[in-house]
Amino acid sequence: MPDAWVETASEHVVARHDDRDTRDAERLVGELEALCAHTAELLGVDPPGEIALVLHGTPLQLDLAQPMLPLVRAATHPAARRIVAGWPQPGAIHVLAPRVLRDRASHDGPDEREFLRLVPGALLVQSMVGAVNPKLRPRRALLRSRWAWLSWGAGQLIAGQTAYARGLIRRRLQGGDQAPFPPGLGDAPLLGGSVLDLLRREEGMAAVGRLLREPLPRTADEALRGAFGGRATVHSAGTWRAHLARLAEGAER
Structure with missing residues:
Protein backbone atom coordinates (compact mmCIF):
# COMPACT_ATOMS: atom_id res chain seq x y z
CA MET A 1 0.00 0.00 0.00
CA PRO A 2 1.24 3.56 -0.61
CA ASP A 3 2.59 5.41 2.42
CA ALA A 4 -0.03 8.08 1.76
CA TRP A 5 -3.05 8.02 -0.51
CA VAL A 6 -3.80 10.93 -2.82
CA GLU A 7 -7.44 11.70 -3.66
CA THR A 8 -8.84 12.81 -7.01
CA ALA A 9 -12.58 13.41 -7.10
CA SER A 10 -15.47 14.20 -9.41
CA GLU A 11 -19.12 14.60 -8.46
CA HIS A 12 -19.80 10.91 -7.84
CA VAL A 13 -16.37 9.23 -8.00
CA VAL A 14 -13.55 9.62 -5.47
CA ALA A 15 -10.28 7.97 -6.51
CA ARG A 16 -7.63 7.04 -3.94
CA HIS A 17 -4.22 6.35 -5.44
CA ASP A 18 -0.47 6.76 -5.34
CA ASP A 19 0.71 10.22 -6.36
CA ARG A 20 2.39 8.79 -9.48
CA ASP A 21 -1.11 7.87 -10.74
CA THR A 22 -2.58 11.36 -10.44
CA ARG A 23 -2.75 12.10 -14.17
CA ASP A 24 -4.37 8.74 -14.91
CA ALA A 25 -6.77 9.21 -12.01
CA GLU A 26 -7.87 12.64 -13.29
CA ARG A 27 -8.68 11.15 -16.70
CA LEU A 28 -10.32 8.09 -15.20
CA VAL A 29 -12.69 9.85 -12.82
CA GLY A 30 -13.93 11.98 -15.72
CA GLU A 31 -14.63 8.90 -17.82
CA LEU A 32 -16.32 7.13 -14.91
CA GLU A 33 -18.46 10.16 -14.13
CA ALA A 34 -19.91 10.04 -17.64
CA LEU A 35 -20.35 6.26 -17.45
CA CYS A 36 -22.07 6.62 -14.07
CA ALA A 37 -24.67 8.95 -15.59
CA HIS A 38 -25.20 6.67 -18.60
CA THR A 39 -25.62 3.56 -16.43
CA ALA A 40 -28.01 5.32 -14.05
CA GLU A 41 -30.18 6.37 -17.00
CA LEU A 42 -30.23 2.81 -18.38
CA LEU A 43 -31.21 1.40 -14.99
CA GLY A 44 -33.76 4.13 -14.31
CA VAL A 45 -32.14 5.27 -11.07
CA ASP A 46 -30.34 8.30 -9.71
CA PRO A 47 -26.53 8.23 -9.79
CA PRO A 48 -25.01 6.97 -6.53
CA GLY A 49 -23.98 9.51 -3.94
CA GLU A 50 -20.33 8.45 -4.06
CA ILE A 51 -18.29 5.58 -5.43
CA ALA A 52 -14.80 5.03 -4.03
CA LEU A 53 -12.24 4.02 -6.65
CA VAL A 54 -9.09 2.48 -5.17
CA LEU A 55 -6.19 2.18 -7.62
CA HIS A 56 -3.66 -0.46 -6.56
CA GLY A 57 -0.06 -0.24 -7.73
CA THR A 58 0.65 -3.99 -7.81
CA PRO A 59 -1.38 -7.20 -8.23
CA LEU A 60 -0.27 -8.25 -4.75
CA GLN A 61 -1.71 -5.08 -3.19
CA LEU A 62 -5.00 -5.72 -4.96
CA ASP A 63 -5.18 -9.35 -3.88
CA LEU A 64 -4.38 -8.51 -0.27
CA ALA A 65 -7.10 -5.85 -0.24
CA GLN A 66 -9.64 -8.18 -1.88
CA PRO A 67 -8.81 -11.76 -0.81
CA MET A 68 -11.73 -13.26 -2.77
CA LEU A 69 -10.22 -12.06 -6.05
CA PRO A 70 -7.45 -14.71 -6.30
CA LEU A 71 -10.10 -17.41 -5.84
CA VAL A 72 -12.25 -15.94 -8.62
CA ARG A 73 -9.21 -15.66 -10.87
CA ALA A 74 -8.25 -19.27 -10.22
CA ALA A 75 -11.78 -20.40 -11.13
CA THR A 76 -11.71 -18.40 -14.37
CA HIS A 77 -10.83 -20.08 -17.67
CA PRO A 78 -7.07 -19.64 -18.38
CA ALA A 79 -7.84 -17.63 -21.53
CA ALA A 80 -9.43 -14.90 -19.40
CA ARG A 81 -7.48 -14.84 -16.13
CA ARG A 82 -5.44 -11.81 -17.20
CA ILE A 83 -8.56 -9.67 -17.41
CA VAL A 84 -9.72 -10.38 -13.85
CA ALA A 85 -8.01 -7.25 -12.58
CA GLY A 86 -10.37 -5.78 -10.01
CA TRP A 87 -13.30 -6.31 -7.68
CA PRO A 88 -16.53 -4.32 -7.22
CA GLN A 89 -18.26 -3.73 -3.91
CA PRO A 90 -21.35 -1.71 -3.02
CA GLY A 91 -20.15 1.87 -3.40
CA ALA A 92 -16.51 0.92 -4.03
CA ILE A 93 -14.19 -0.45 -6.71
CA HIS A 94 -10.74 -1.95 -6.19
CA VAL A 95 -8.70 -2.23 -9.38
CA LEU A 96 -5.15 -2.19 -10.69
CA ALA A 97 -3.90 1.29 -11.53
CA PRO A 98 -4.06 2.22 -15.25
CA ARG A 99 -0.27 2.04 -15.62
CA VAL A 100 -0.31 -1.53 -14.31
CA LEU A 101 -3.16 -2.46 -16.65
CA ARG A 102 -1.17 -1.01 -19.57
CA ASP A 103 1.89 -3.07 -18.64
CA ARG A 104 -0.22 -6.21 -18.30
CA ALA A 105 -1.35 -5.93 -21.92
CA SER A 106 1.66 -4.19 -23.46
CA HIS A 107 2.59 -7.13 -25.71
CA ASP A 108 -0.88 -8.24 -26.81
CA GLY A 109 -2.12 -5.64 -29.27
CA PRO A 110 -4.55 -2.71 -29.15
CA ASP A 111 -7.78 -4.65 -28.57
CA GLU A 112 -6.67 -6.28 -25.35
CA ARG A 113 -5.04 -3.08 -24.13
CA GLU A 114 -8.34 -1.25 -24.64
CA PHE A 115 -10.30 -4.08 -23.00
CA LEU A 116 -8.09 -3.81 -19.91
CA ARG A 117 -8.20 0.01 -19.94
CA LEU A 118 -11.98 -0.29 -19.57
CA VAL A 119 -11.84 -2.62 -16.54
CA PRO A 120 -12.52 0.19 -14.00
CA GLY A 121 -15.64 1.20 -15.93
CA ALA A 122 -16.89 -2.37 -16.08
CA LEU A 123 -16.47 -2.66 -12.32
CA LEU A 124 -18.34 0.60 -11.81
CA VAL A 125 -21.27 -0.78 -13.79
CA GLN A 126 -21.22 -4.03 -11.79
CA SER A 127 -21.32 -2.07 -8.55
CA MET A 128 -24.25 0.05 -9.73
CA VAL A 129 -26.21 -2.91 -11.12
CA GLY A 130 -25.74 -4.76 -7.83
CA ALA A 131 -27.16 -1.80 -5.94
CA VAL A 132 -30.34 -2.00 -8.05
CA ASN A 133 -30.80 -5.79 -8.26
CA PRO A 134 -30.15 -7.79 -5.07
CA LYS A 135 -29.37 -11.01 -6.98
CA LEU A 136 -26.61 -9.16 -8.83
CA ARG A 137 -24.83 -7.75 -5.79
CA PRO A 138 -21.16 -8.37 -6.60
CA ARG A 139 -20.18 -10.81 -3.87
CA ARG A 140 -23.39 -12.79 -4.30
CA ALA A 141 -23.34 -12.87 -8.11
CA LEU A 142 -19.64 -13.20 -8.90
CA LEU A 143 -19.08 -16.17 -6.62
CA ARG A 144 -22.06 -18.18 -7.89
CA SER A 145 -22.50 -19.63 -11.34
CA ARG A 146 -26.21 -18.82 -11.75
CA TRP A 147 -25.89 -15.06 -12.27
CA ALA A 148 -22.15 -14.45 -12.69
CA TRP A 149 -22.56 -14.17 -16.48
CA LEU A 150 -25.14 -11.41 -16.05
CA SER A 151 -23.10 -9.37 -13.58
CA TRP A 152 -19.84 -9.61 -15.52
CA GLY A 153 -21.72 -9.18 -18.79
CA ALA A 154 -23.41 -5.97 -17.67
CA GLY A 155 -20.04 -4.40 -16.97
CA GLN A 156 -18.52 -5.57 -20.25
CA LEU A 157 -21.36 -4.39 -22.46
CA ILE A 158 -22.18 -1.04 -20.84
CA ALA A 159 -18.53 -0.05 -20.34
CA GLY A 160 -17.72 -0.93 -23.96
CA GLN A 161 -15.38 -3.88 -23.40
CA THR A 162 -17.28 -6.28 -25.66
CA ALA A 163 -16.16 -4.38 -28.76
CA TYR A 164 -12.52 -5.20 -27.89
CA ALA A 165 -12.91 -8.86 -26.89
CA ARG A 166 -12.12 -10.34 -30.33
CA GLY A 167 -8.70 -11.81 -29.60
CA LEU A 168 -9.64 -13.01 -26.12
CA ILE A 169 -12.77 -14.75 -27.42
CA ARG A 170 -10.80 -16.32 -30.27
CA ARG A 171 -8.32 -17.82 -27.81
CA ARG A 172 -11.18 -19.12 -25.68
CA LEU A 173 -12.88 -20.79 -28.66
CA GLN A 174 -9.60 -22.41 -29.64
CA GLY A 175 -9.28 -23.89 -26.16
CA GLY A 176 -11.05 -27.10 -27.12
CA ASP A 177 -13.87 -27.34 -24.57
CA GLN A 178 -17.17 -25.69 -25.42
CA ALA A 179 -18.45 -22.95 -23.14
CA PRO A 180 -21.94 -23.53 -21.73
CA PHE A 181 -24.87 -21.19 -22.34
CA PRO A 182 -25.23 -19.07 -20.38
CA PRO A 183 -21.51 -18.98 -19.50
CA GLY A 184 -20.58 -20.59 -16.22
CA LEU A 185 -18.42 -19.10 -13.49
CA GLY A 186 -15.20 -19.85 -15.35
CA ASP A 187 -16.29 -18.15 -18.57
CA ALA A 188 -18.40 -15.30 -17.21
CA PRO A 189 -15.53 -12.76 -16.92
CA LEU A 190 -14.99 -12.99 -20.68
CA LEU A 191 -18.16 -14.29 -22.33
CA GLY A 192 -20.91 -12.73 -20.20
CA GLY A 193 -20.87 -9.58 -22.30
CA SER A 194 -21.48 -11.51 -25.52
CA VAL A 195 -24.85 -12.74 -24.21
CA LEU A 196 -26.02 -9.20 -23.47
CA ASP A 197 -24.53 -7.96 -26.74
CA LEU A 198 -26.71 -10.51 -28.57
CA LEU A 199 -29.74 -9.34 -26.57
CA ARG A 200 -28.95 -5.73 -27.46
CA ARG A 201 -28.76 -6.58 -31.16
CA GLU A 202 -31.98 -8.60 -31.18
CA GLU A 203 -34.20 -6.78 -28.68
CA GLY A 204 -32.53 -3.40 -28.12
CA MET A 205 -30.67 -1.78 -25.24
CA ALA A 206 -33.92 -1.19 -23.35
CA GLY A 226 -38.17 -13.96 -21.12
CA ALA A 227 -35.43 -11.64 -22.38
CA PHE A 228 -35.34 -13.21 -25.86
CA GLY A 229 -39.06 -12.99 -26.46
CA GLY A 230 -39.96 -16.50 -25.31
CA ARG A 231 -37.45 -18.29 -27.54
CA ALA A 232 -36.33 -21.65 -26.19
CA THR A 233 -32.93 -21.44 -24.57
CA VAL A 234 -31.55 -24.23 -26.74
CA HIS A 235 -32.22 -22.07 -29.81
CA SER A 236 -30.75 -18.98 -28.17
CA ALA A 237 -27.66 -21.05 -27.38
CA GLY A 238 -27.14 -21.83 -31.05
CA THR A 239 -27.61 -18.20 -32.01
CA TRP A 240 -25.17 -17.16 -29.30
CA ARG A 241 -22.48 -19.58 -30.50
CA ALA A 242 -22.77 -18.15 -34.00
CA HIS A 243 -22.52 -14.66 -32.51
CA LEU A 244 -19.38 -15.66 -30.59
CA ALA A 245 -17.79 -16.88 -33.81
CA ARG A 246 -18.54 -13.54 -35.47
CA LEU A 247 -17.16 -11.61 -32.52
CA ALA A 248 -13.97 -13.70 -32.61
CA GLU A 249 -13.43 -12.73 -36.23
CA GLY A 250 -14.23 -9.08 -35.61
CA ALA A 251 -17.27 -9.14 -37.90
CA GLU A 252 -19.51 -7.46 -35.29
CA ARG A 253 -17.27 -4.44 -34.55
Missing part, protein backbone atom coordinates in the same frame (compact mmCIF):
# COMPACT_ATOMS: atom_id res chain seq x y z
CA ALA A 207 -34.29 -4.97 -23.05
CA VAL A 208 -30.83 -5.14 -21.47
CA GLY A 209 -31.83 -2.49 -18.95
CA ARG A 210 -35.03 -4.38 -18.06
CA LEU A 211 -33.15 -7.63 -17.54
CA LEU A 212 -30.69 -5.93 -15.20
CA ARG A 213 -33.10 -3.92 -13.07
CA GLU A 214 -36.25 -6.07 -12.82
CA PRO A 215 -36.55 -8.92 -10.31
CA LEU A 216 -34.87 -12.02 -11.68
CA PRO A 217 -36.71 -15.35 -11.81
CA ARG A 218 -35.51 -18.50 -10.10
CA THR A 219 -33.33 -19.72 -12.96
CA ALA A 220 -31.17 -18.27 -15.72
CA ASP A 221 -33.15 -20.32 -18.25
CA GLU A 222 -36.34 -18.47 -17.29
CA ALA A 223 -34.56 -15.12 -17.47
CA LEU A 224 -33.14 -15.85 -20.92
CA ARG A 225 -36.44 -17.09 -22.33
Whole structure:
Protein backbone atom coordinates (compact mmCIF):
# COMPACT_ATOMS: atom_id res chain seq x y z
CA MET A 1 0.00 0.00 0.00
CA PRO A 2 1.24 3.56 -0.61
CA ASP A 3 2.59 5.41 2.42
CA ALA A 4 -0.03 8.08 1.76
CA TRP A 5 -3.05 8.02 -0.51
CA VAL A 6 -3.80 10.93 -2.82
CA GLU A 7 -7.44 11.70 -3.66
CA THR A 8 -8.84 12.81 -7.01
CA ALA A 9 -12.58 13.41 -7.10
CA SER A 10 -15.47 14.20 -9.41
CA GLU A 11 -19.12 14.60 -8.46
CA HIS A 12 -19.80 10.91 -7.84
CA VAL A 13 -16.37 9.23 -8.00
CA VAL A 14 -13.55 9.62 -5.47
CA ALA A 15 -10.28 7.97 -6.51
CA ARG A 16 -7.63 7.04 -3.94
CA HIS A 17 -4.22 6.35 -5.44
CA ASP A 18 -0.47 6.76 -5.34
CA ASP A 19 0.71 10.22 -6.36
CA ARG A 20 2.39 8.79 -9.48
CA ASP A 21 -1.11 7.87 -10.74
CA THR A 22 -2.58 11.36 -10.44
CA ARG A 23 -2.75 12.10 -14.17
CA ASP A 24 -4.37 8.74 -14.91
CA ALA A 25 -6.77 9.21 -12.01
CA GLU A 26 -7.87 12.64 -13.29
CA ARG A 27 -8.68 11.15 -16.70
CA LEU A 28 -10.32 8.09 -15.20
CA VAL A 29 -12.69 9.85 -12.82
CA GLY A 30 -13.93 11.98 -15.72
CA GLU A 31 -14.63 8.90 -17.82
CA LEU A 32 -16.32 7.13 -14.91
CA GLU A 33 -18.46 10.16 -14.13
CA ALA A 34 -19.91 10.04 -17.64
CA LEU A 35 -20.35 6.26 -17.45
CA CYS A 36 -22.07 6.62 -14.07
CA ALA A 37 -24.67 8.95 -15.59
CA HIS A 38 -25.20 6.67 -18.60
CA THR A 39 -25.62 3.56 -16.43
CA ALA A 40 -28.01 5.32 -14.05
CA GLU A 41 -30.18 6.37 -17.00
CA LEU A 42 -30.23 2.81 -18.38
CA LEU A 43 -31.21 1.40 -14.99
CA GLY A 44 -33.76 4.13 -14.31
CA VAL A 45 -32.14 5.27 -11.07
CA ASP A 46 -30.34 8.30 -9.71
CA PRO A 47 -26.53 8.23 -9.79
CA PRO A 48 -25.01 6.97 -6.53
CA GLY A 49 -23.98 9.51 -3.94
CA GLU A 50 -20.33 8.45 -4.06
CA ILE A 51 -18.29 5.58 -5.43
CA ALA A 52 -14.80 5.03 -4.03
CA LEU A 53 -12.24 4.02 -6.65
CA VAL A 54 -9.09 2.48 -5.17
CA LEU A 55 -6.19 2.18 -7.62
CA HIS A 56 -3.66 -0.46 -6.56
CA GLY A 57 -0.06 -0.24 -7.73
CA THR A 58 0.65 -3.99 -7.81
CA PRO A 59 -1.38 -7.20 -8.23
CA LEU A 60 -0.27 -8.25 -4.75
CA GLN A 61 -1.71 -5.08 -3.19
CA LEU A 62 -5.00 -5.72 -4.96
CA ASP A 63 -5.18 -9.35 -3.88
CA LEU A 64 -4.38 -8.51 -0.27
CA ALA A 65 -7.10 -5.85 -0.24
CA GLN A 66 -9.64 -8.18 -1.88
CA PRO A 67 -8.81 -11.76 -0.81
CA MET A 68 -11.73 -13.26 -2.77
CA LEU A 69 -10.22 -12.06 -6.05
CA PRO A 70 -7.45 -14.71 -6.30
CA LEU A 71 -10.10 -17.41 -5.84
CA VAL A 72 -12.25 -15.94 -8.62
CA ARG A 73 -9.21 -15.66 -10.87
CA ALA A 74 -8.25 -19.27 -10.22
CA ALA A 75 -11.78 -20.40 -11.13
CA THR A 76 -11.71 -18.40 -14.37
CA HIS A 77 -10.83 -20.08 -17.67
CA PRO A 78 -7.07 -19.64 -18.38
CA ALA A 79 -7.84 -17.63 -21.53
CA ALA A 80 -9.43 -14.90 -19.40
CA ARG A 81 -7.48 -14.84 -16.13
CA ARG A 82 -5.44 -11.81 -17.20
CA ILE A 83 -8.56 -9.67 -17.41
CA VAL A 84 -9.72 -10.38 -13.85
CA ALA A 85 -8.01 -7.25 -12.58
CA GLY A 86 -10.37 -5.78 -10.01
CA TRP A 87 -13.30 -6.31 -7.68
CA PRO A 88 -16.53 -4.32 -7.22
CA GLN A 89 -18.26 -3.73 -3.91
CA PRO A 90 -21.35 -1.71 -3.02
CA GLY A 91 -20.15 1.87 -3.40
CA ALA A 92 -16.51 0.92 -4.03
CA ILE A 93 -14.19 -0.45 -6.71
CA HIS A 94 -10.74 -1.95 -6.19
CA VAL A 95 -8.70 -2.23 -9.38
CA LEU A 96 -5.15 -2.19 -10.69
CA ALA A 97 -3.90 1.29 -11.53
CA PRO A 98 -4.06 2.22 -15.25
CA ARG A 99 -0.27 2.04 -15.62
CA VAL A 100 -0.31 -1.53 -14.31
CA LEU A 101 -3.16 -2.46 -16.65
CA ARG A 102 -1.17 -1.01 -19.57
CA ASP A 103 1.89 -3.07 -18.64
CA ARG A 104 -0.22 -6.21 -18.30
CA ALA A 105 -1.35 -5.93 -21.92
CA SER A 106 1.66 -4.19 -23.46
CA HIS A 107 2.59 -7.13 -25.71
CA ASP A 108 -0.88 -8.24 -26.81
CA GLY A 109 -2.12 -5.64 -29.27
CA PRO A 110 -4.55 -2.71 -29.15
CA ASP A 111 -7.78 -4.65 -28.57
CA GLU A 112 -6.67 -6.28 -25.35
CA ARG A 113 -5.04 -3.08 -24.13
CA GLU A 114 -8.34 -1.25 -24.64
CA PHE A 115 -10.30 -4.08 -23.00
CA LEU A 116 -8.09 -3.81 -19.91
CA ARG A 117 -8.20 0.01 -19.94
CA LEU A 118 -11.98 -0.29 -19.57
CA VAL A 119 -11.84 -2.62 -16.54
CA PRO A 120 -12.52 0.19 -14.00
CA GLY A 121 -15.64 1.20 -15.93
CA ALA A 122 -16.89 -2.37 -16.08
CA LEU A 123 -16.47 -2.66 -12.32
CA LEU A 124 -18.34 0.60 -11.81
CA VAL A 125 -21.27 -0.78 -13.79
CA GLN A 126 -21.22 -4.03 -11.79
CA SER A 127 -21.32 -2.07 -8.55
CA MET A 128 -24.25 0.05 -9.73
CA VAL A 129 -26.21 -2.91 -11.12
CA GLY A 130 -25.74 -4.76 -7.83
CA ALA A 131 -27.16 -1.80 -5.94
CA VAL A 132 -30.34 -2.00 -8.05
CA ASN A 133 -30.80 -5.79 -8.26
CA PRO A 134 -30.15 -7.79 -5.07
CA LYS A 135 -29.37 -11.01 -6.98
CA LEU A 136 -26.61 -9.16 -8.83
CA ARG A 137 -24.83 -7.75 -5.79
CA PRO A 138 -21.16 -8.37 -6.60
CA ARG A 139 -20.18 -10.81 -3.87
CA ARG A 140 -23.39 -12.79 -4.30
CA ALA A 141 -23.34 -12.87 -8.11
CA LEU A 142 -19.64 -13.20 -8.90
CA LEU A 143 -19.08 -16.17 -6.62
CA ARG A 144 -22.06 -18.18 -7.89
CA SER A 145 -22.50 -19.63 -11.34
CA ARG A 146 -26.21 -18.82 -11.75
CA TRP A 147 -25.89 -15.06 -12.27
CA ALA A 148 -22.15 -14.45 -12.69
CA TRP A 149 -22.56 -14.17 -16.48
CA LEU A 150 -25.14 -11.41 -16.05
CA SER A 151 -23.10 -9.37 -13.58
CA TRP A 152 -19.84 -9.61 -15.52
CA GLY A 153 -21.72 -9.18 -18.79
CA ALA A 154 -23.41 -5.97 -17.67
CA GLY A 155 -20.04 -4.40 -16.97
CA GLN A 156 -18.52 -5.57 -20.25
CA LEU A 157 -21.36 -4.39 -22.46
CA ILE A 158 -22.18 -1.04 -20.84
CA ALA A 159 -18.53 -0.05 -20.34
CA GLY A 160 -17.72 -0.93 -23.96
CA GLN A 161 -15.38 -3.88 -23.40
CA THR A 162 -17.28 -6.28 -25.66
CA ALA A 163 -16.16 -4.38 -28.76
CA TYR A 164 -12.52 -5.20 -27.89
CA ALA A 165 -12.91 -8.86 -26.89
CA ARG A 166 -12.12 -10.34 -30.33
CA GLY A 167 -8.70 -11.81 -29.60
CA LEU A 168 -9.64 -13.01 -26.12
CA ILE A 169 -12.77 -14.75 -27.42
CA ARG A 170 -10.80 -16.32 -30.27
CA ARG A 171 -8.32 -17.82 -27.81
CA ARG A 172 -11.18 -19.12 -25.68
CA LEU A 173 -12.88 -20.79 -28.66
CA GLN A 174 -9.60 -22.41 -29.64
CA GLY A 175 -9.28 -23.89 -26.16
CA GLY A 176 -11.05 -27.10 -27.12
CA ASP A 177 -13.87 -27.34 -24.57
CA GLN A 178 -17.17 -25.69 -25.42
CA ALA A 179 -18.45 -22.95 -23.14
CA PRO A 180 -21.94 -23.53 -21.73
CA PHE A 181 -24.87 -21.19 -22.34
CA PRO A 182 -25.23 -19.07 -20.38
CA PRO A 183 -21.51 -18.98 -19.50
CA GLY A 184 -20.58 -20.59 -16.22
CA LEU A 185 -18.42 -19.10 -13.49
CA GLY A 186 -15.20 -19.85 -15.35
CA ASP A 187 -16.29 -18.15 -18.57
CA ALA A 188 -18.40 -15.30 -17.21
CA PRO A 189 -15.53 -12.76 -16.92
CA LEU A 190 -14.99 -12.99 -20.68
CA LEU A 191 -18.16 -14.29 -22.33
CA GLY A 192 -20.91 -12.73 -20.20
CA GLY A 193 -20.87 -9.58 -22.30
CA SER A 194 -21.48 -11.51 -25.52
CA VAL A 195 -24.85 -12.74 -24.21
CA LEU A 196 -26.02 -9.20 -23.47
CA ASP A 197 -24.53 -7.96 -26.74
CA LEU A 198 -26.71 -10.51 -28.57
CA LEU A 199 -29.74 -9.34 -26.57
CA ARG A 200 -28.95 -5.73 -27.46
CA ARG A 201 -28.76 -6.58 -31.16
CA GLU A 202 -31.98 -8.60 -31.18
CA GLU A 203 -34.20 -6.78 -28.68
CA GLY A 204 -32.53 -3.40 -28.12
CA MET A 205 -30.67 -1.78 -25.24
CA ALA A 206 -33.92 -1.19 -23.35
CA ALA A 207 -34.29 -4.97 -23.05
CA VAL A 208 -30.83 -5.14 -21.47
CA GLY A 209 -31.83 -2.49 -18.95
CA ARG A 210 -35.03 -4.38 -18.06
CA LEU A 211 -33.15 -7.63 -17.54
CA LEU A 212 -30.69 -5.93 -15.20
CA ARG A 213 -33.10 -3.92 -13.07
CA GLU A 214 -36.25 -6.07 -12.82
CA PRO A 215 -36.55 -8.92 -10.31
CA LEU A 216 -34.87 -12.02 -11.68
CA PRO A 217 -36.71 -15.35 -11.81
CA ARG A 218 -35.51 -18.50 -10.10
CA THR A 219 -33.33 -19.72 -12.96
CA ALA A 220 -31.17 -18.27 -15.72
CA ASP A 221 -33.15 -20.32 -18.25
CA GLU A 222 -36.34 -18.47 -17.29
CA ALA A 223 -34.56 -15.12 -17.47
CA LEU A 224 -33.14 -15.85 -20.92
CA ARG A 225 -36.44 -17.09 -22.33
CA GLY A 226 -38.17 -13.96 -21.12
CA ALA A 227 -35.43 -11.64 -22.38
CA PHE A 228 -35.34 -13.21 -25.86
CA GLY A 229 -39.06 -12.99 -26.46
CA GLY A 230 -39.96 -16.50 -25.31
CA ARG A 231 -37.45 -18.29 -27.54
CA ALA A 232 -36.33 -21.65 -26.19
CA THR A 233 -32.93 -21.44 -24.57
CA VAL A 234 -31.55 -24.23 -26.74
CA HIS A 235 -32.22 -22.07 -29.81
CA SER A 236 -30.75 -18.98 -28.17
CA ALA A 237 -27.66 -21.05 -27.38
CA GLY A 238 -27.14 -21.83 -31.05
CA THR A 239 -27.61 -18.20 -32.01
CA TRP A 240 -25.17 -17.16 -29.30
CA ARG A 241 -22.48 -19.58 -30.50
CA ALA A 242 -22.77 -18.15 -34.00
CA HIS A 243 -22.52 -14.66 -32.51
CA LEU A 244 -19.38 -15.66 -30.59
CA ALA A 245 -17.79 -16.88 -33.81
CA ARG A 246 -18.54 -13.54 -35.47
CA LEU A 247 -17.16 -11.61 -32.52
CA ALA A 248 -13.97 -13.70 -32.61
CA GLU A 249 -13.43 -12.73 -36.23
CA GLY A 250 -14.23 -9.08 -35.61
CA ALA A 251 -17.27 -9.14 -37.90
CA GLU A 252 -19.51 -7.46 -35.29
CA ARG A 253 -17.27 -4.44 -34.55
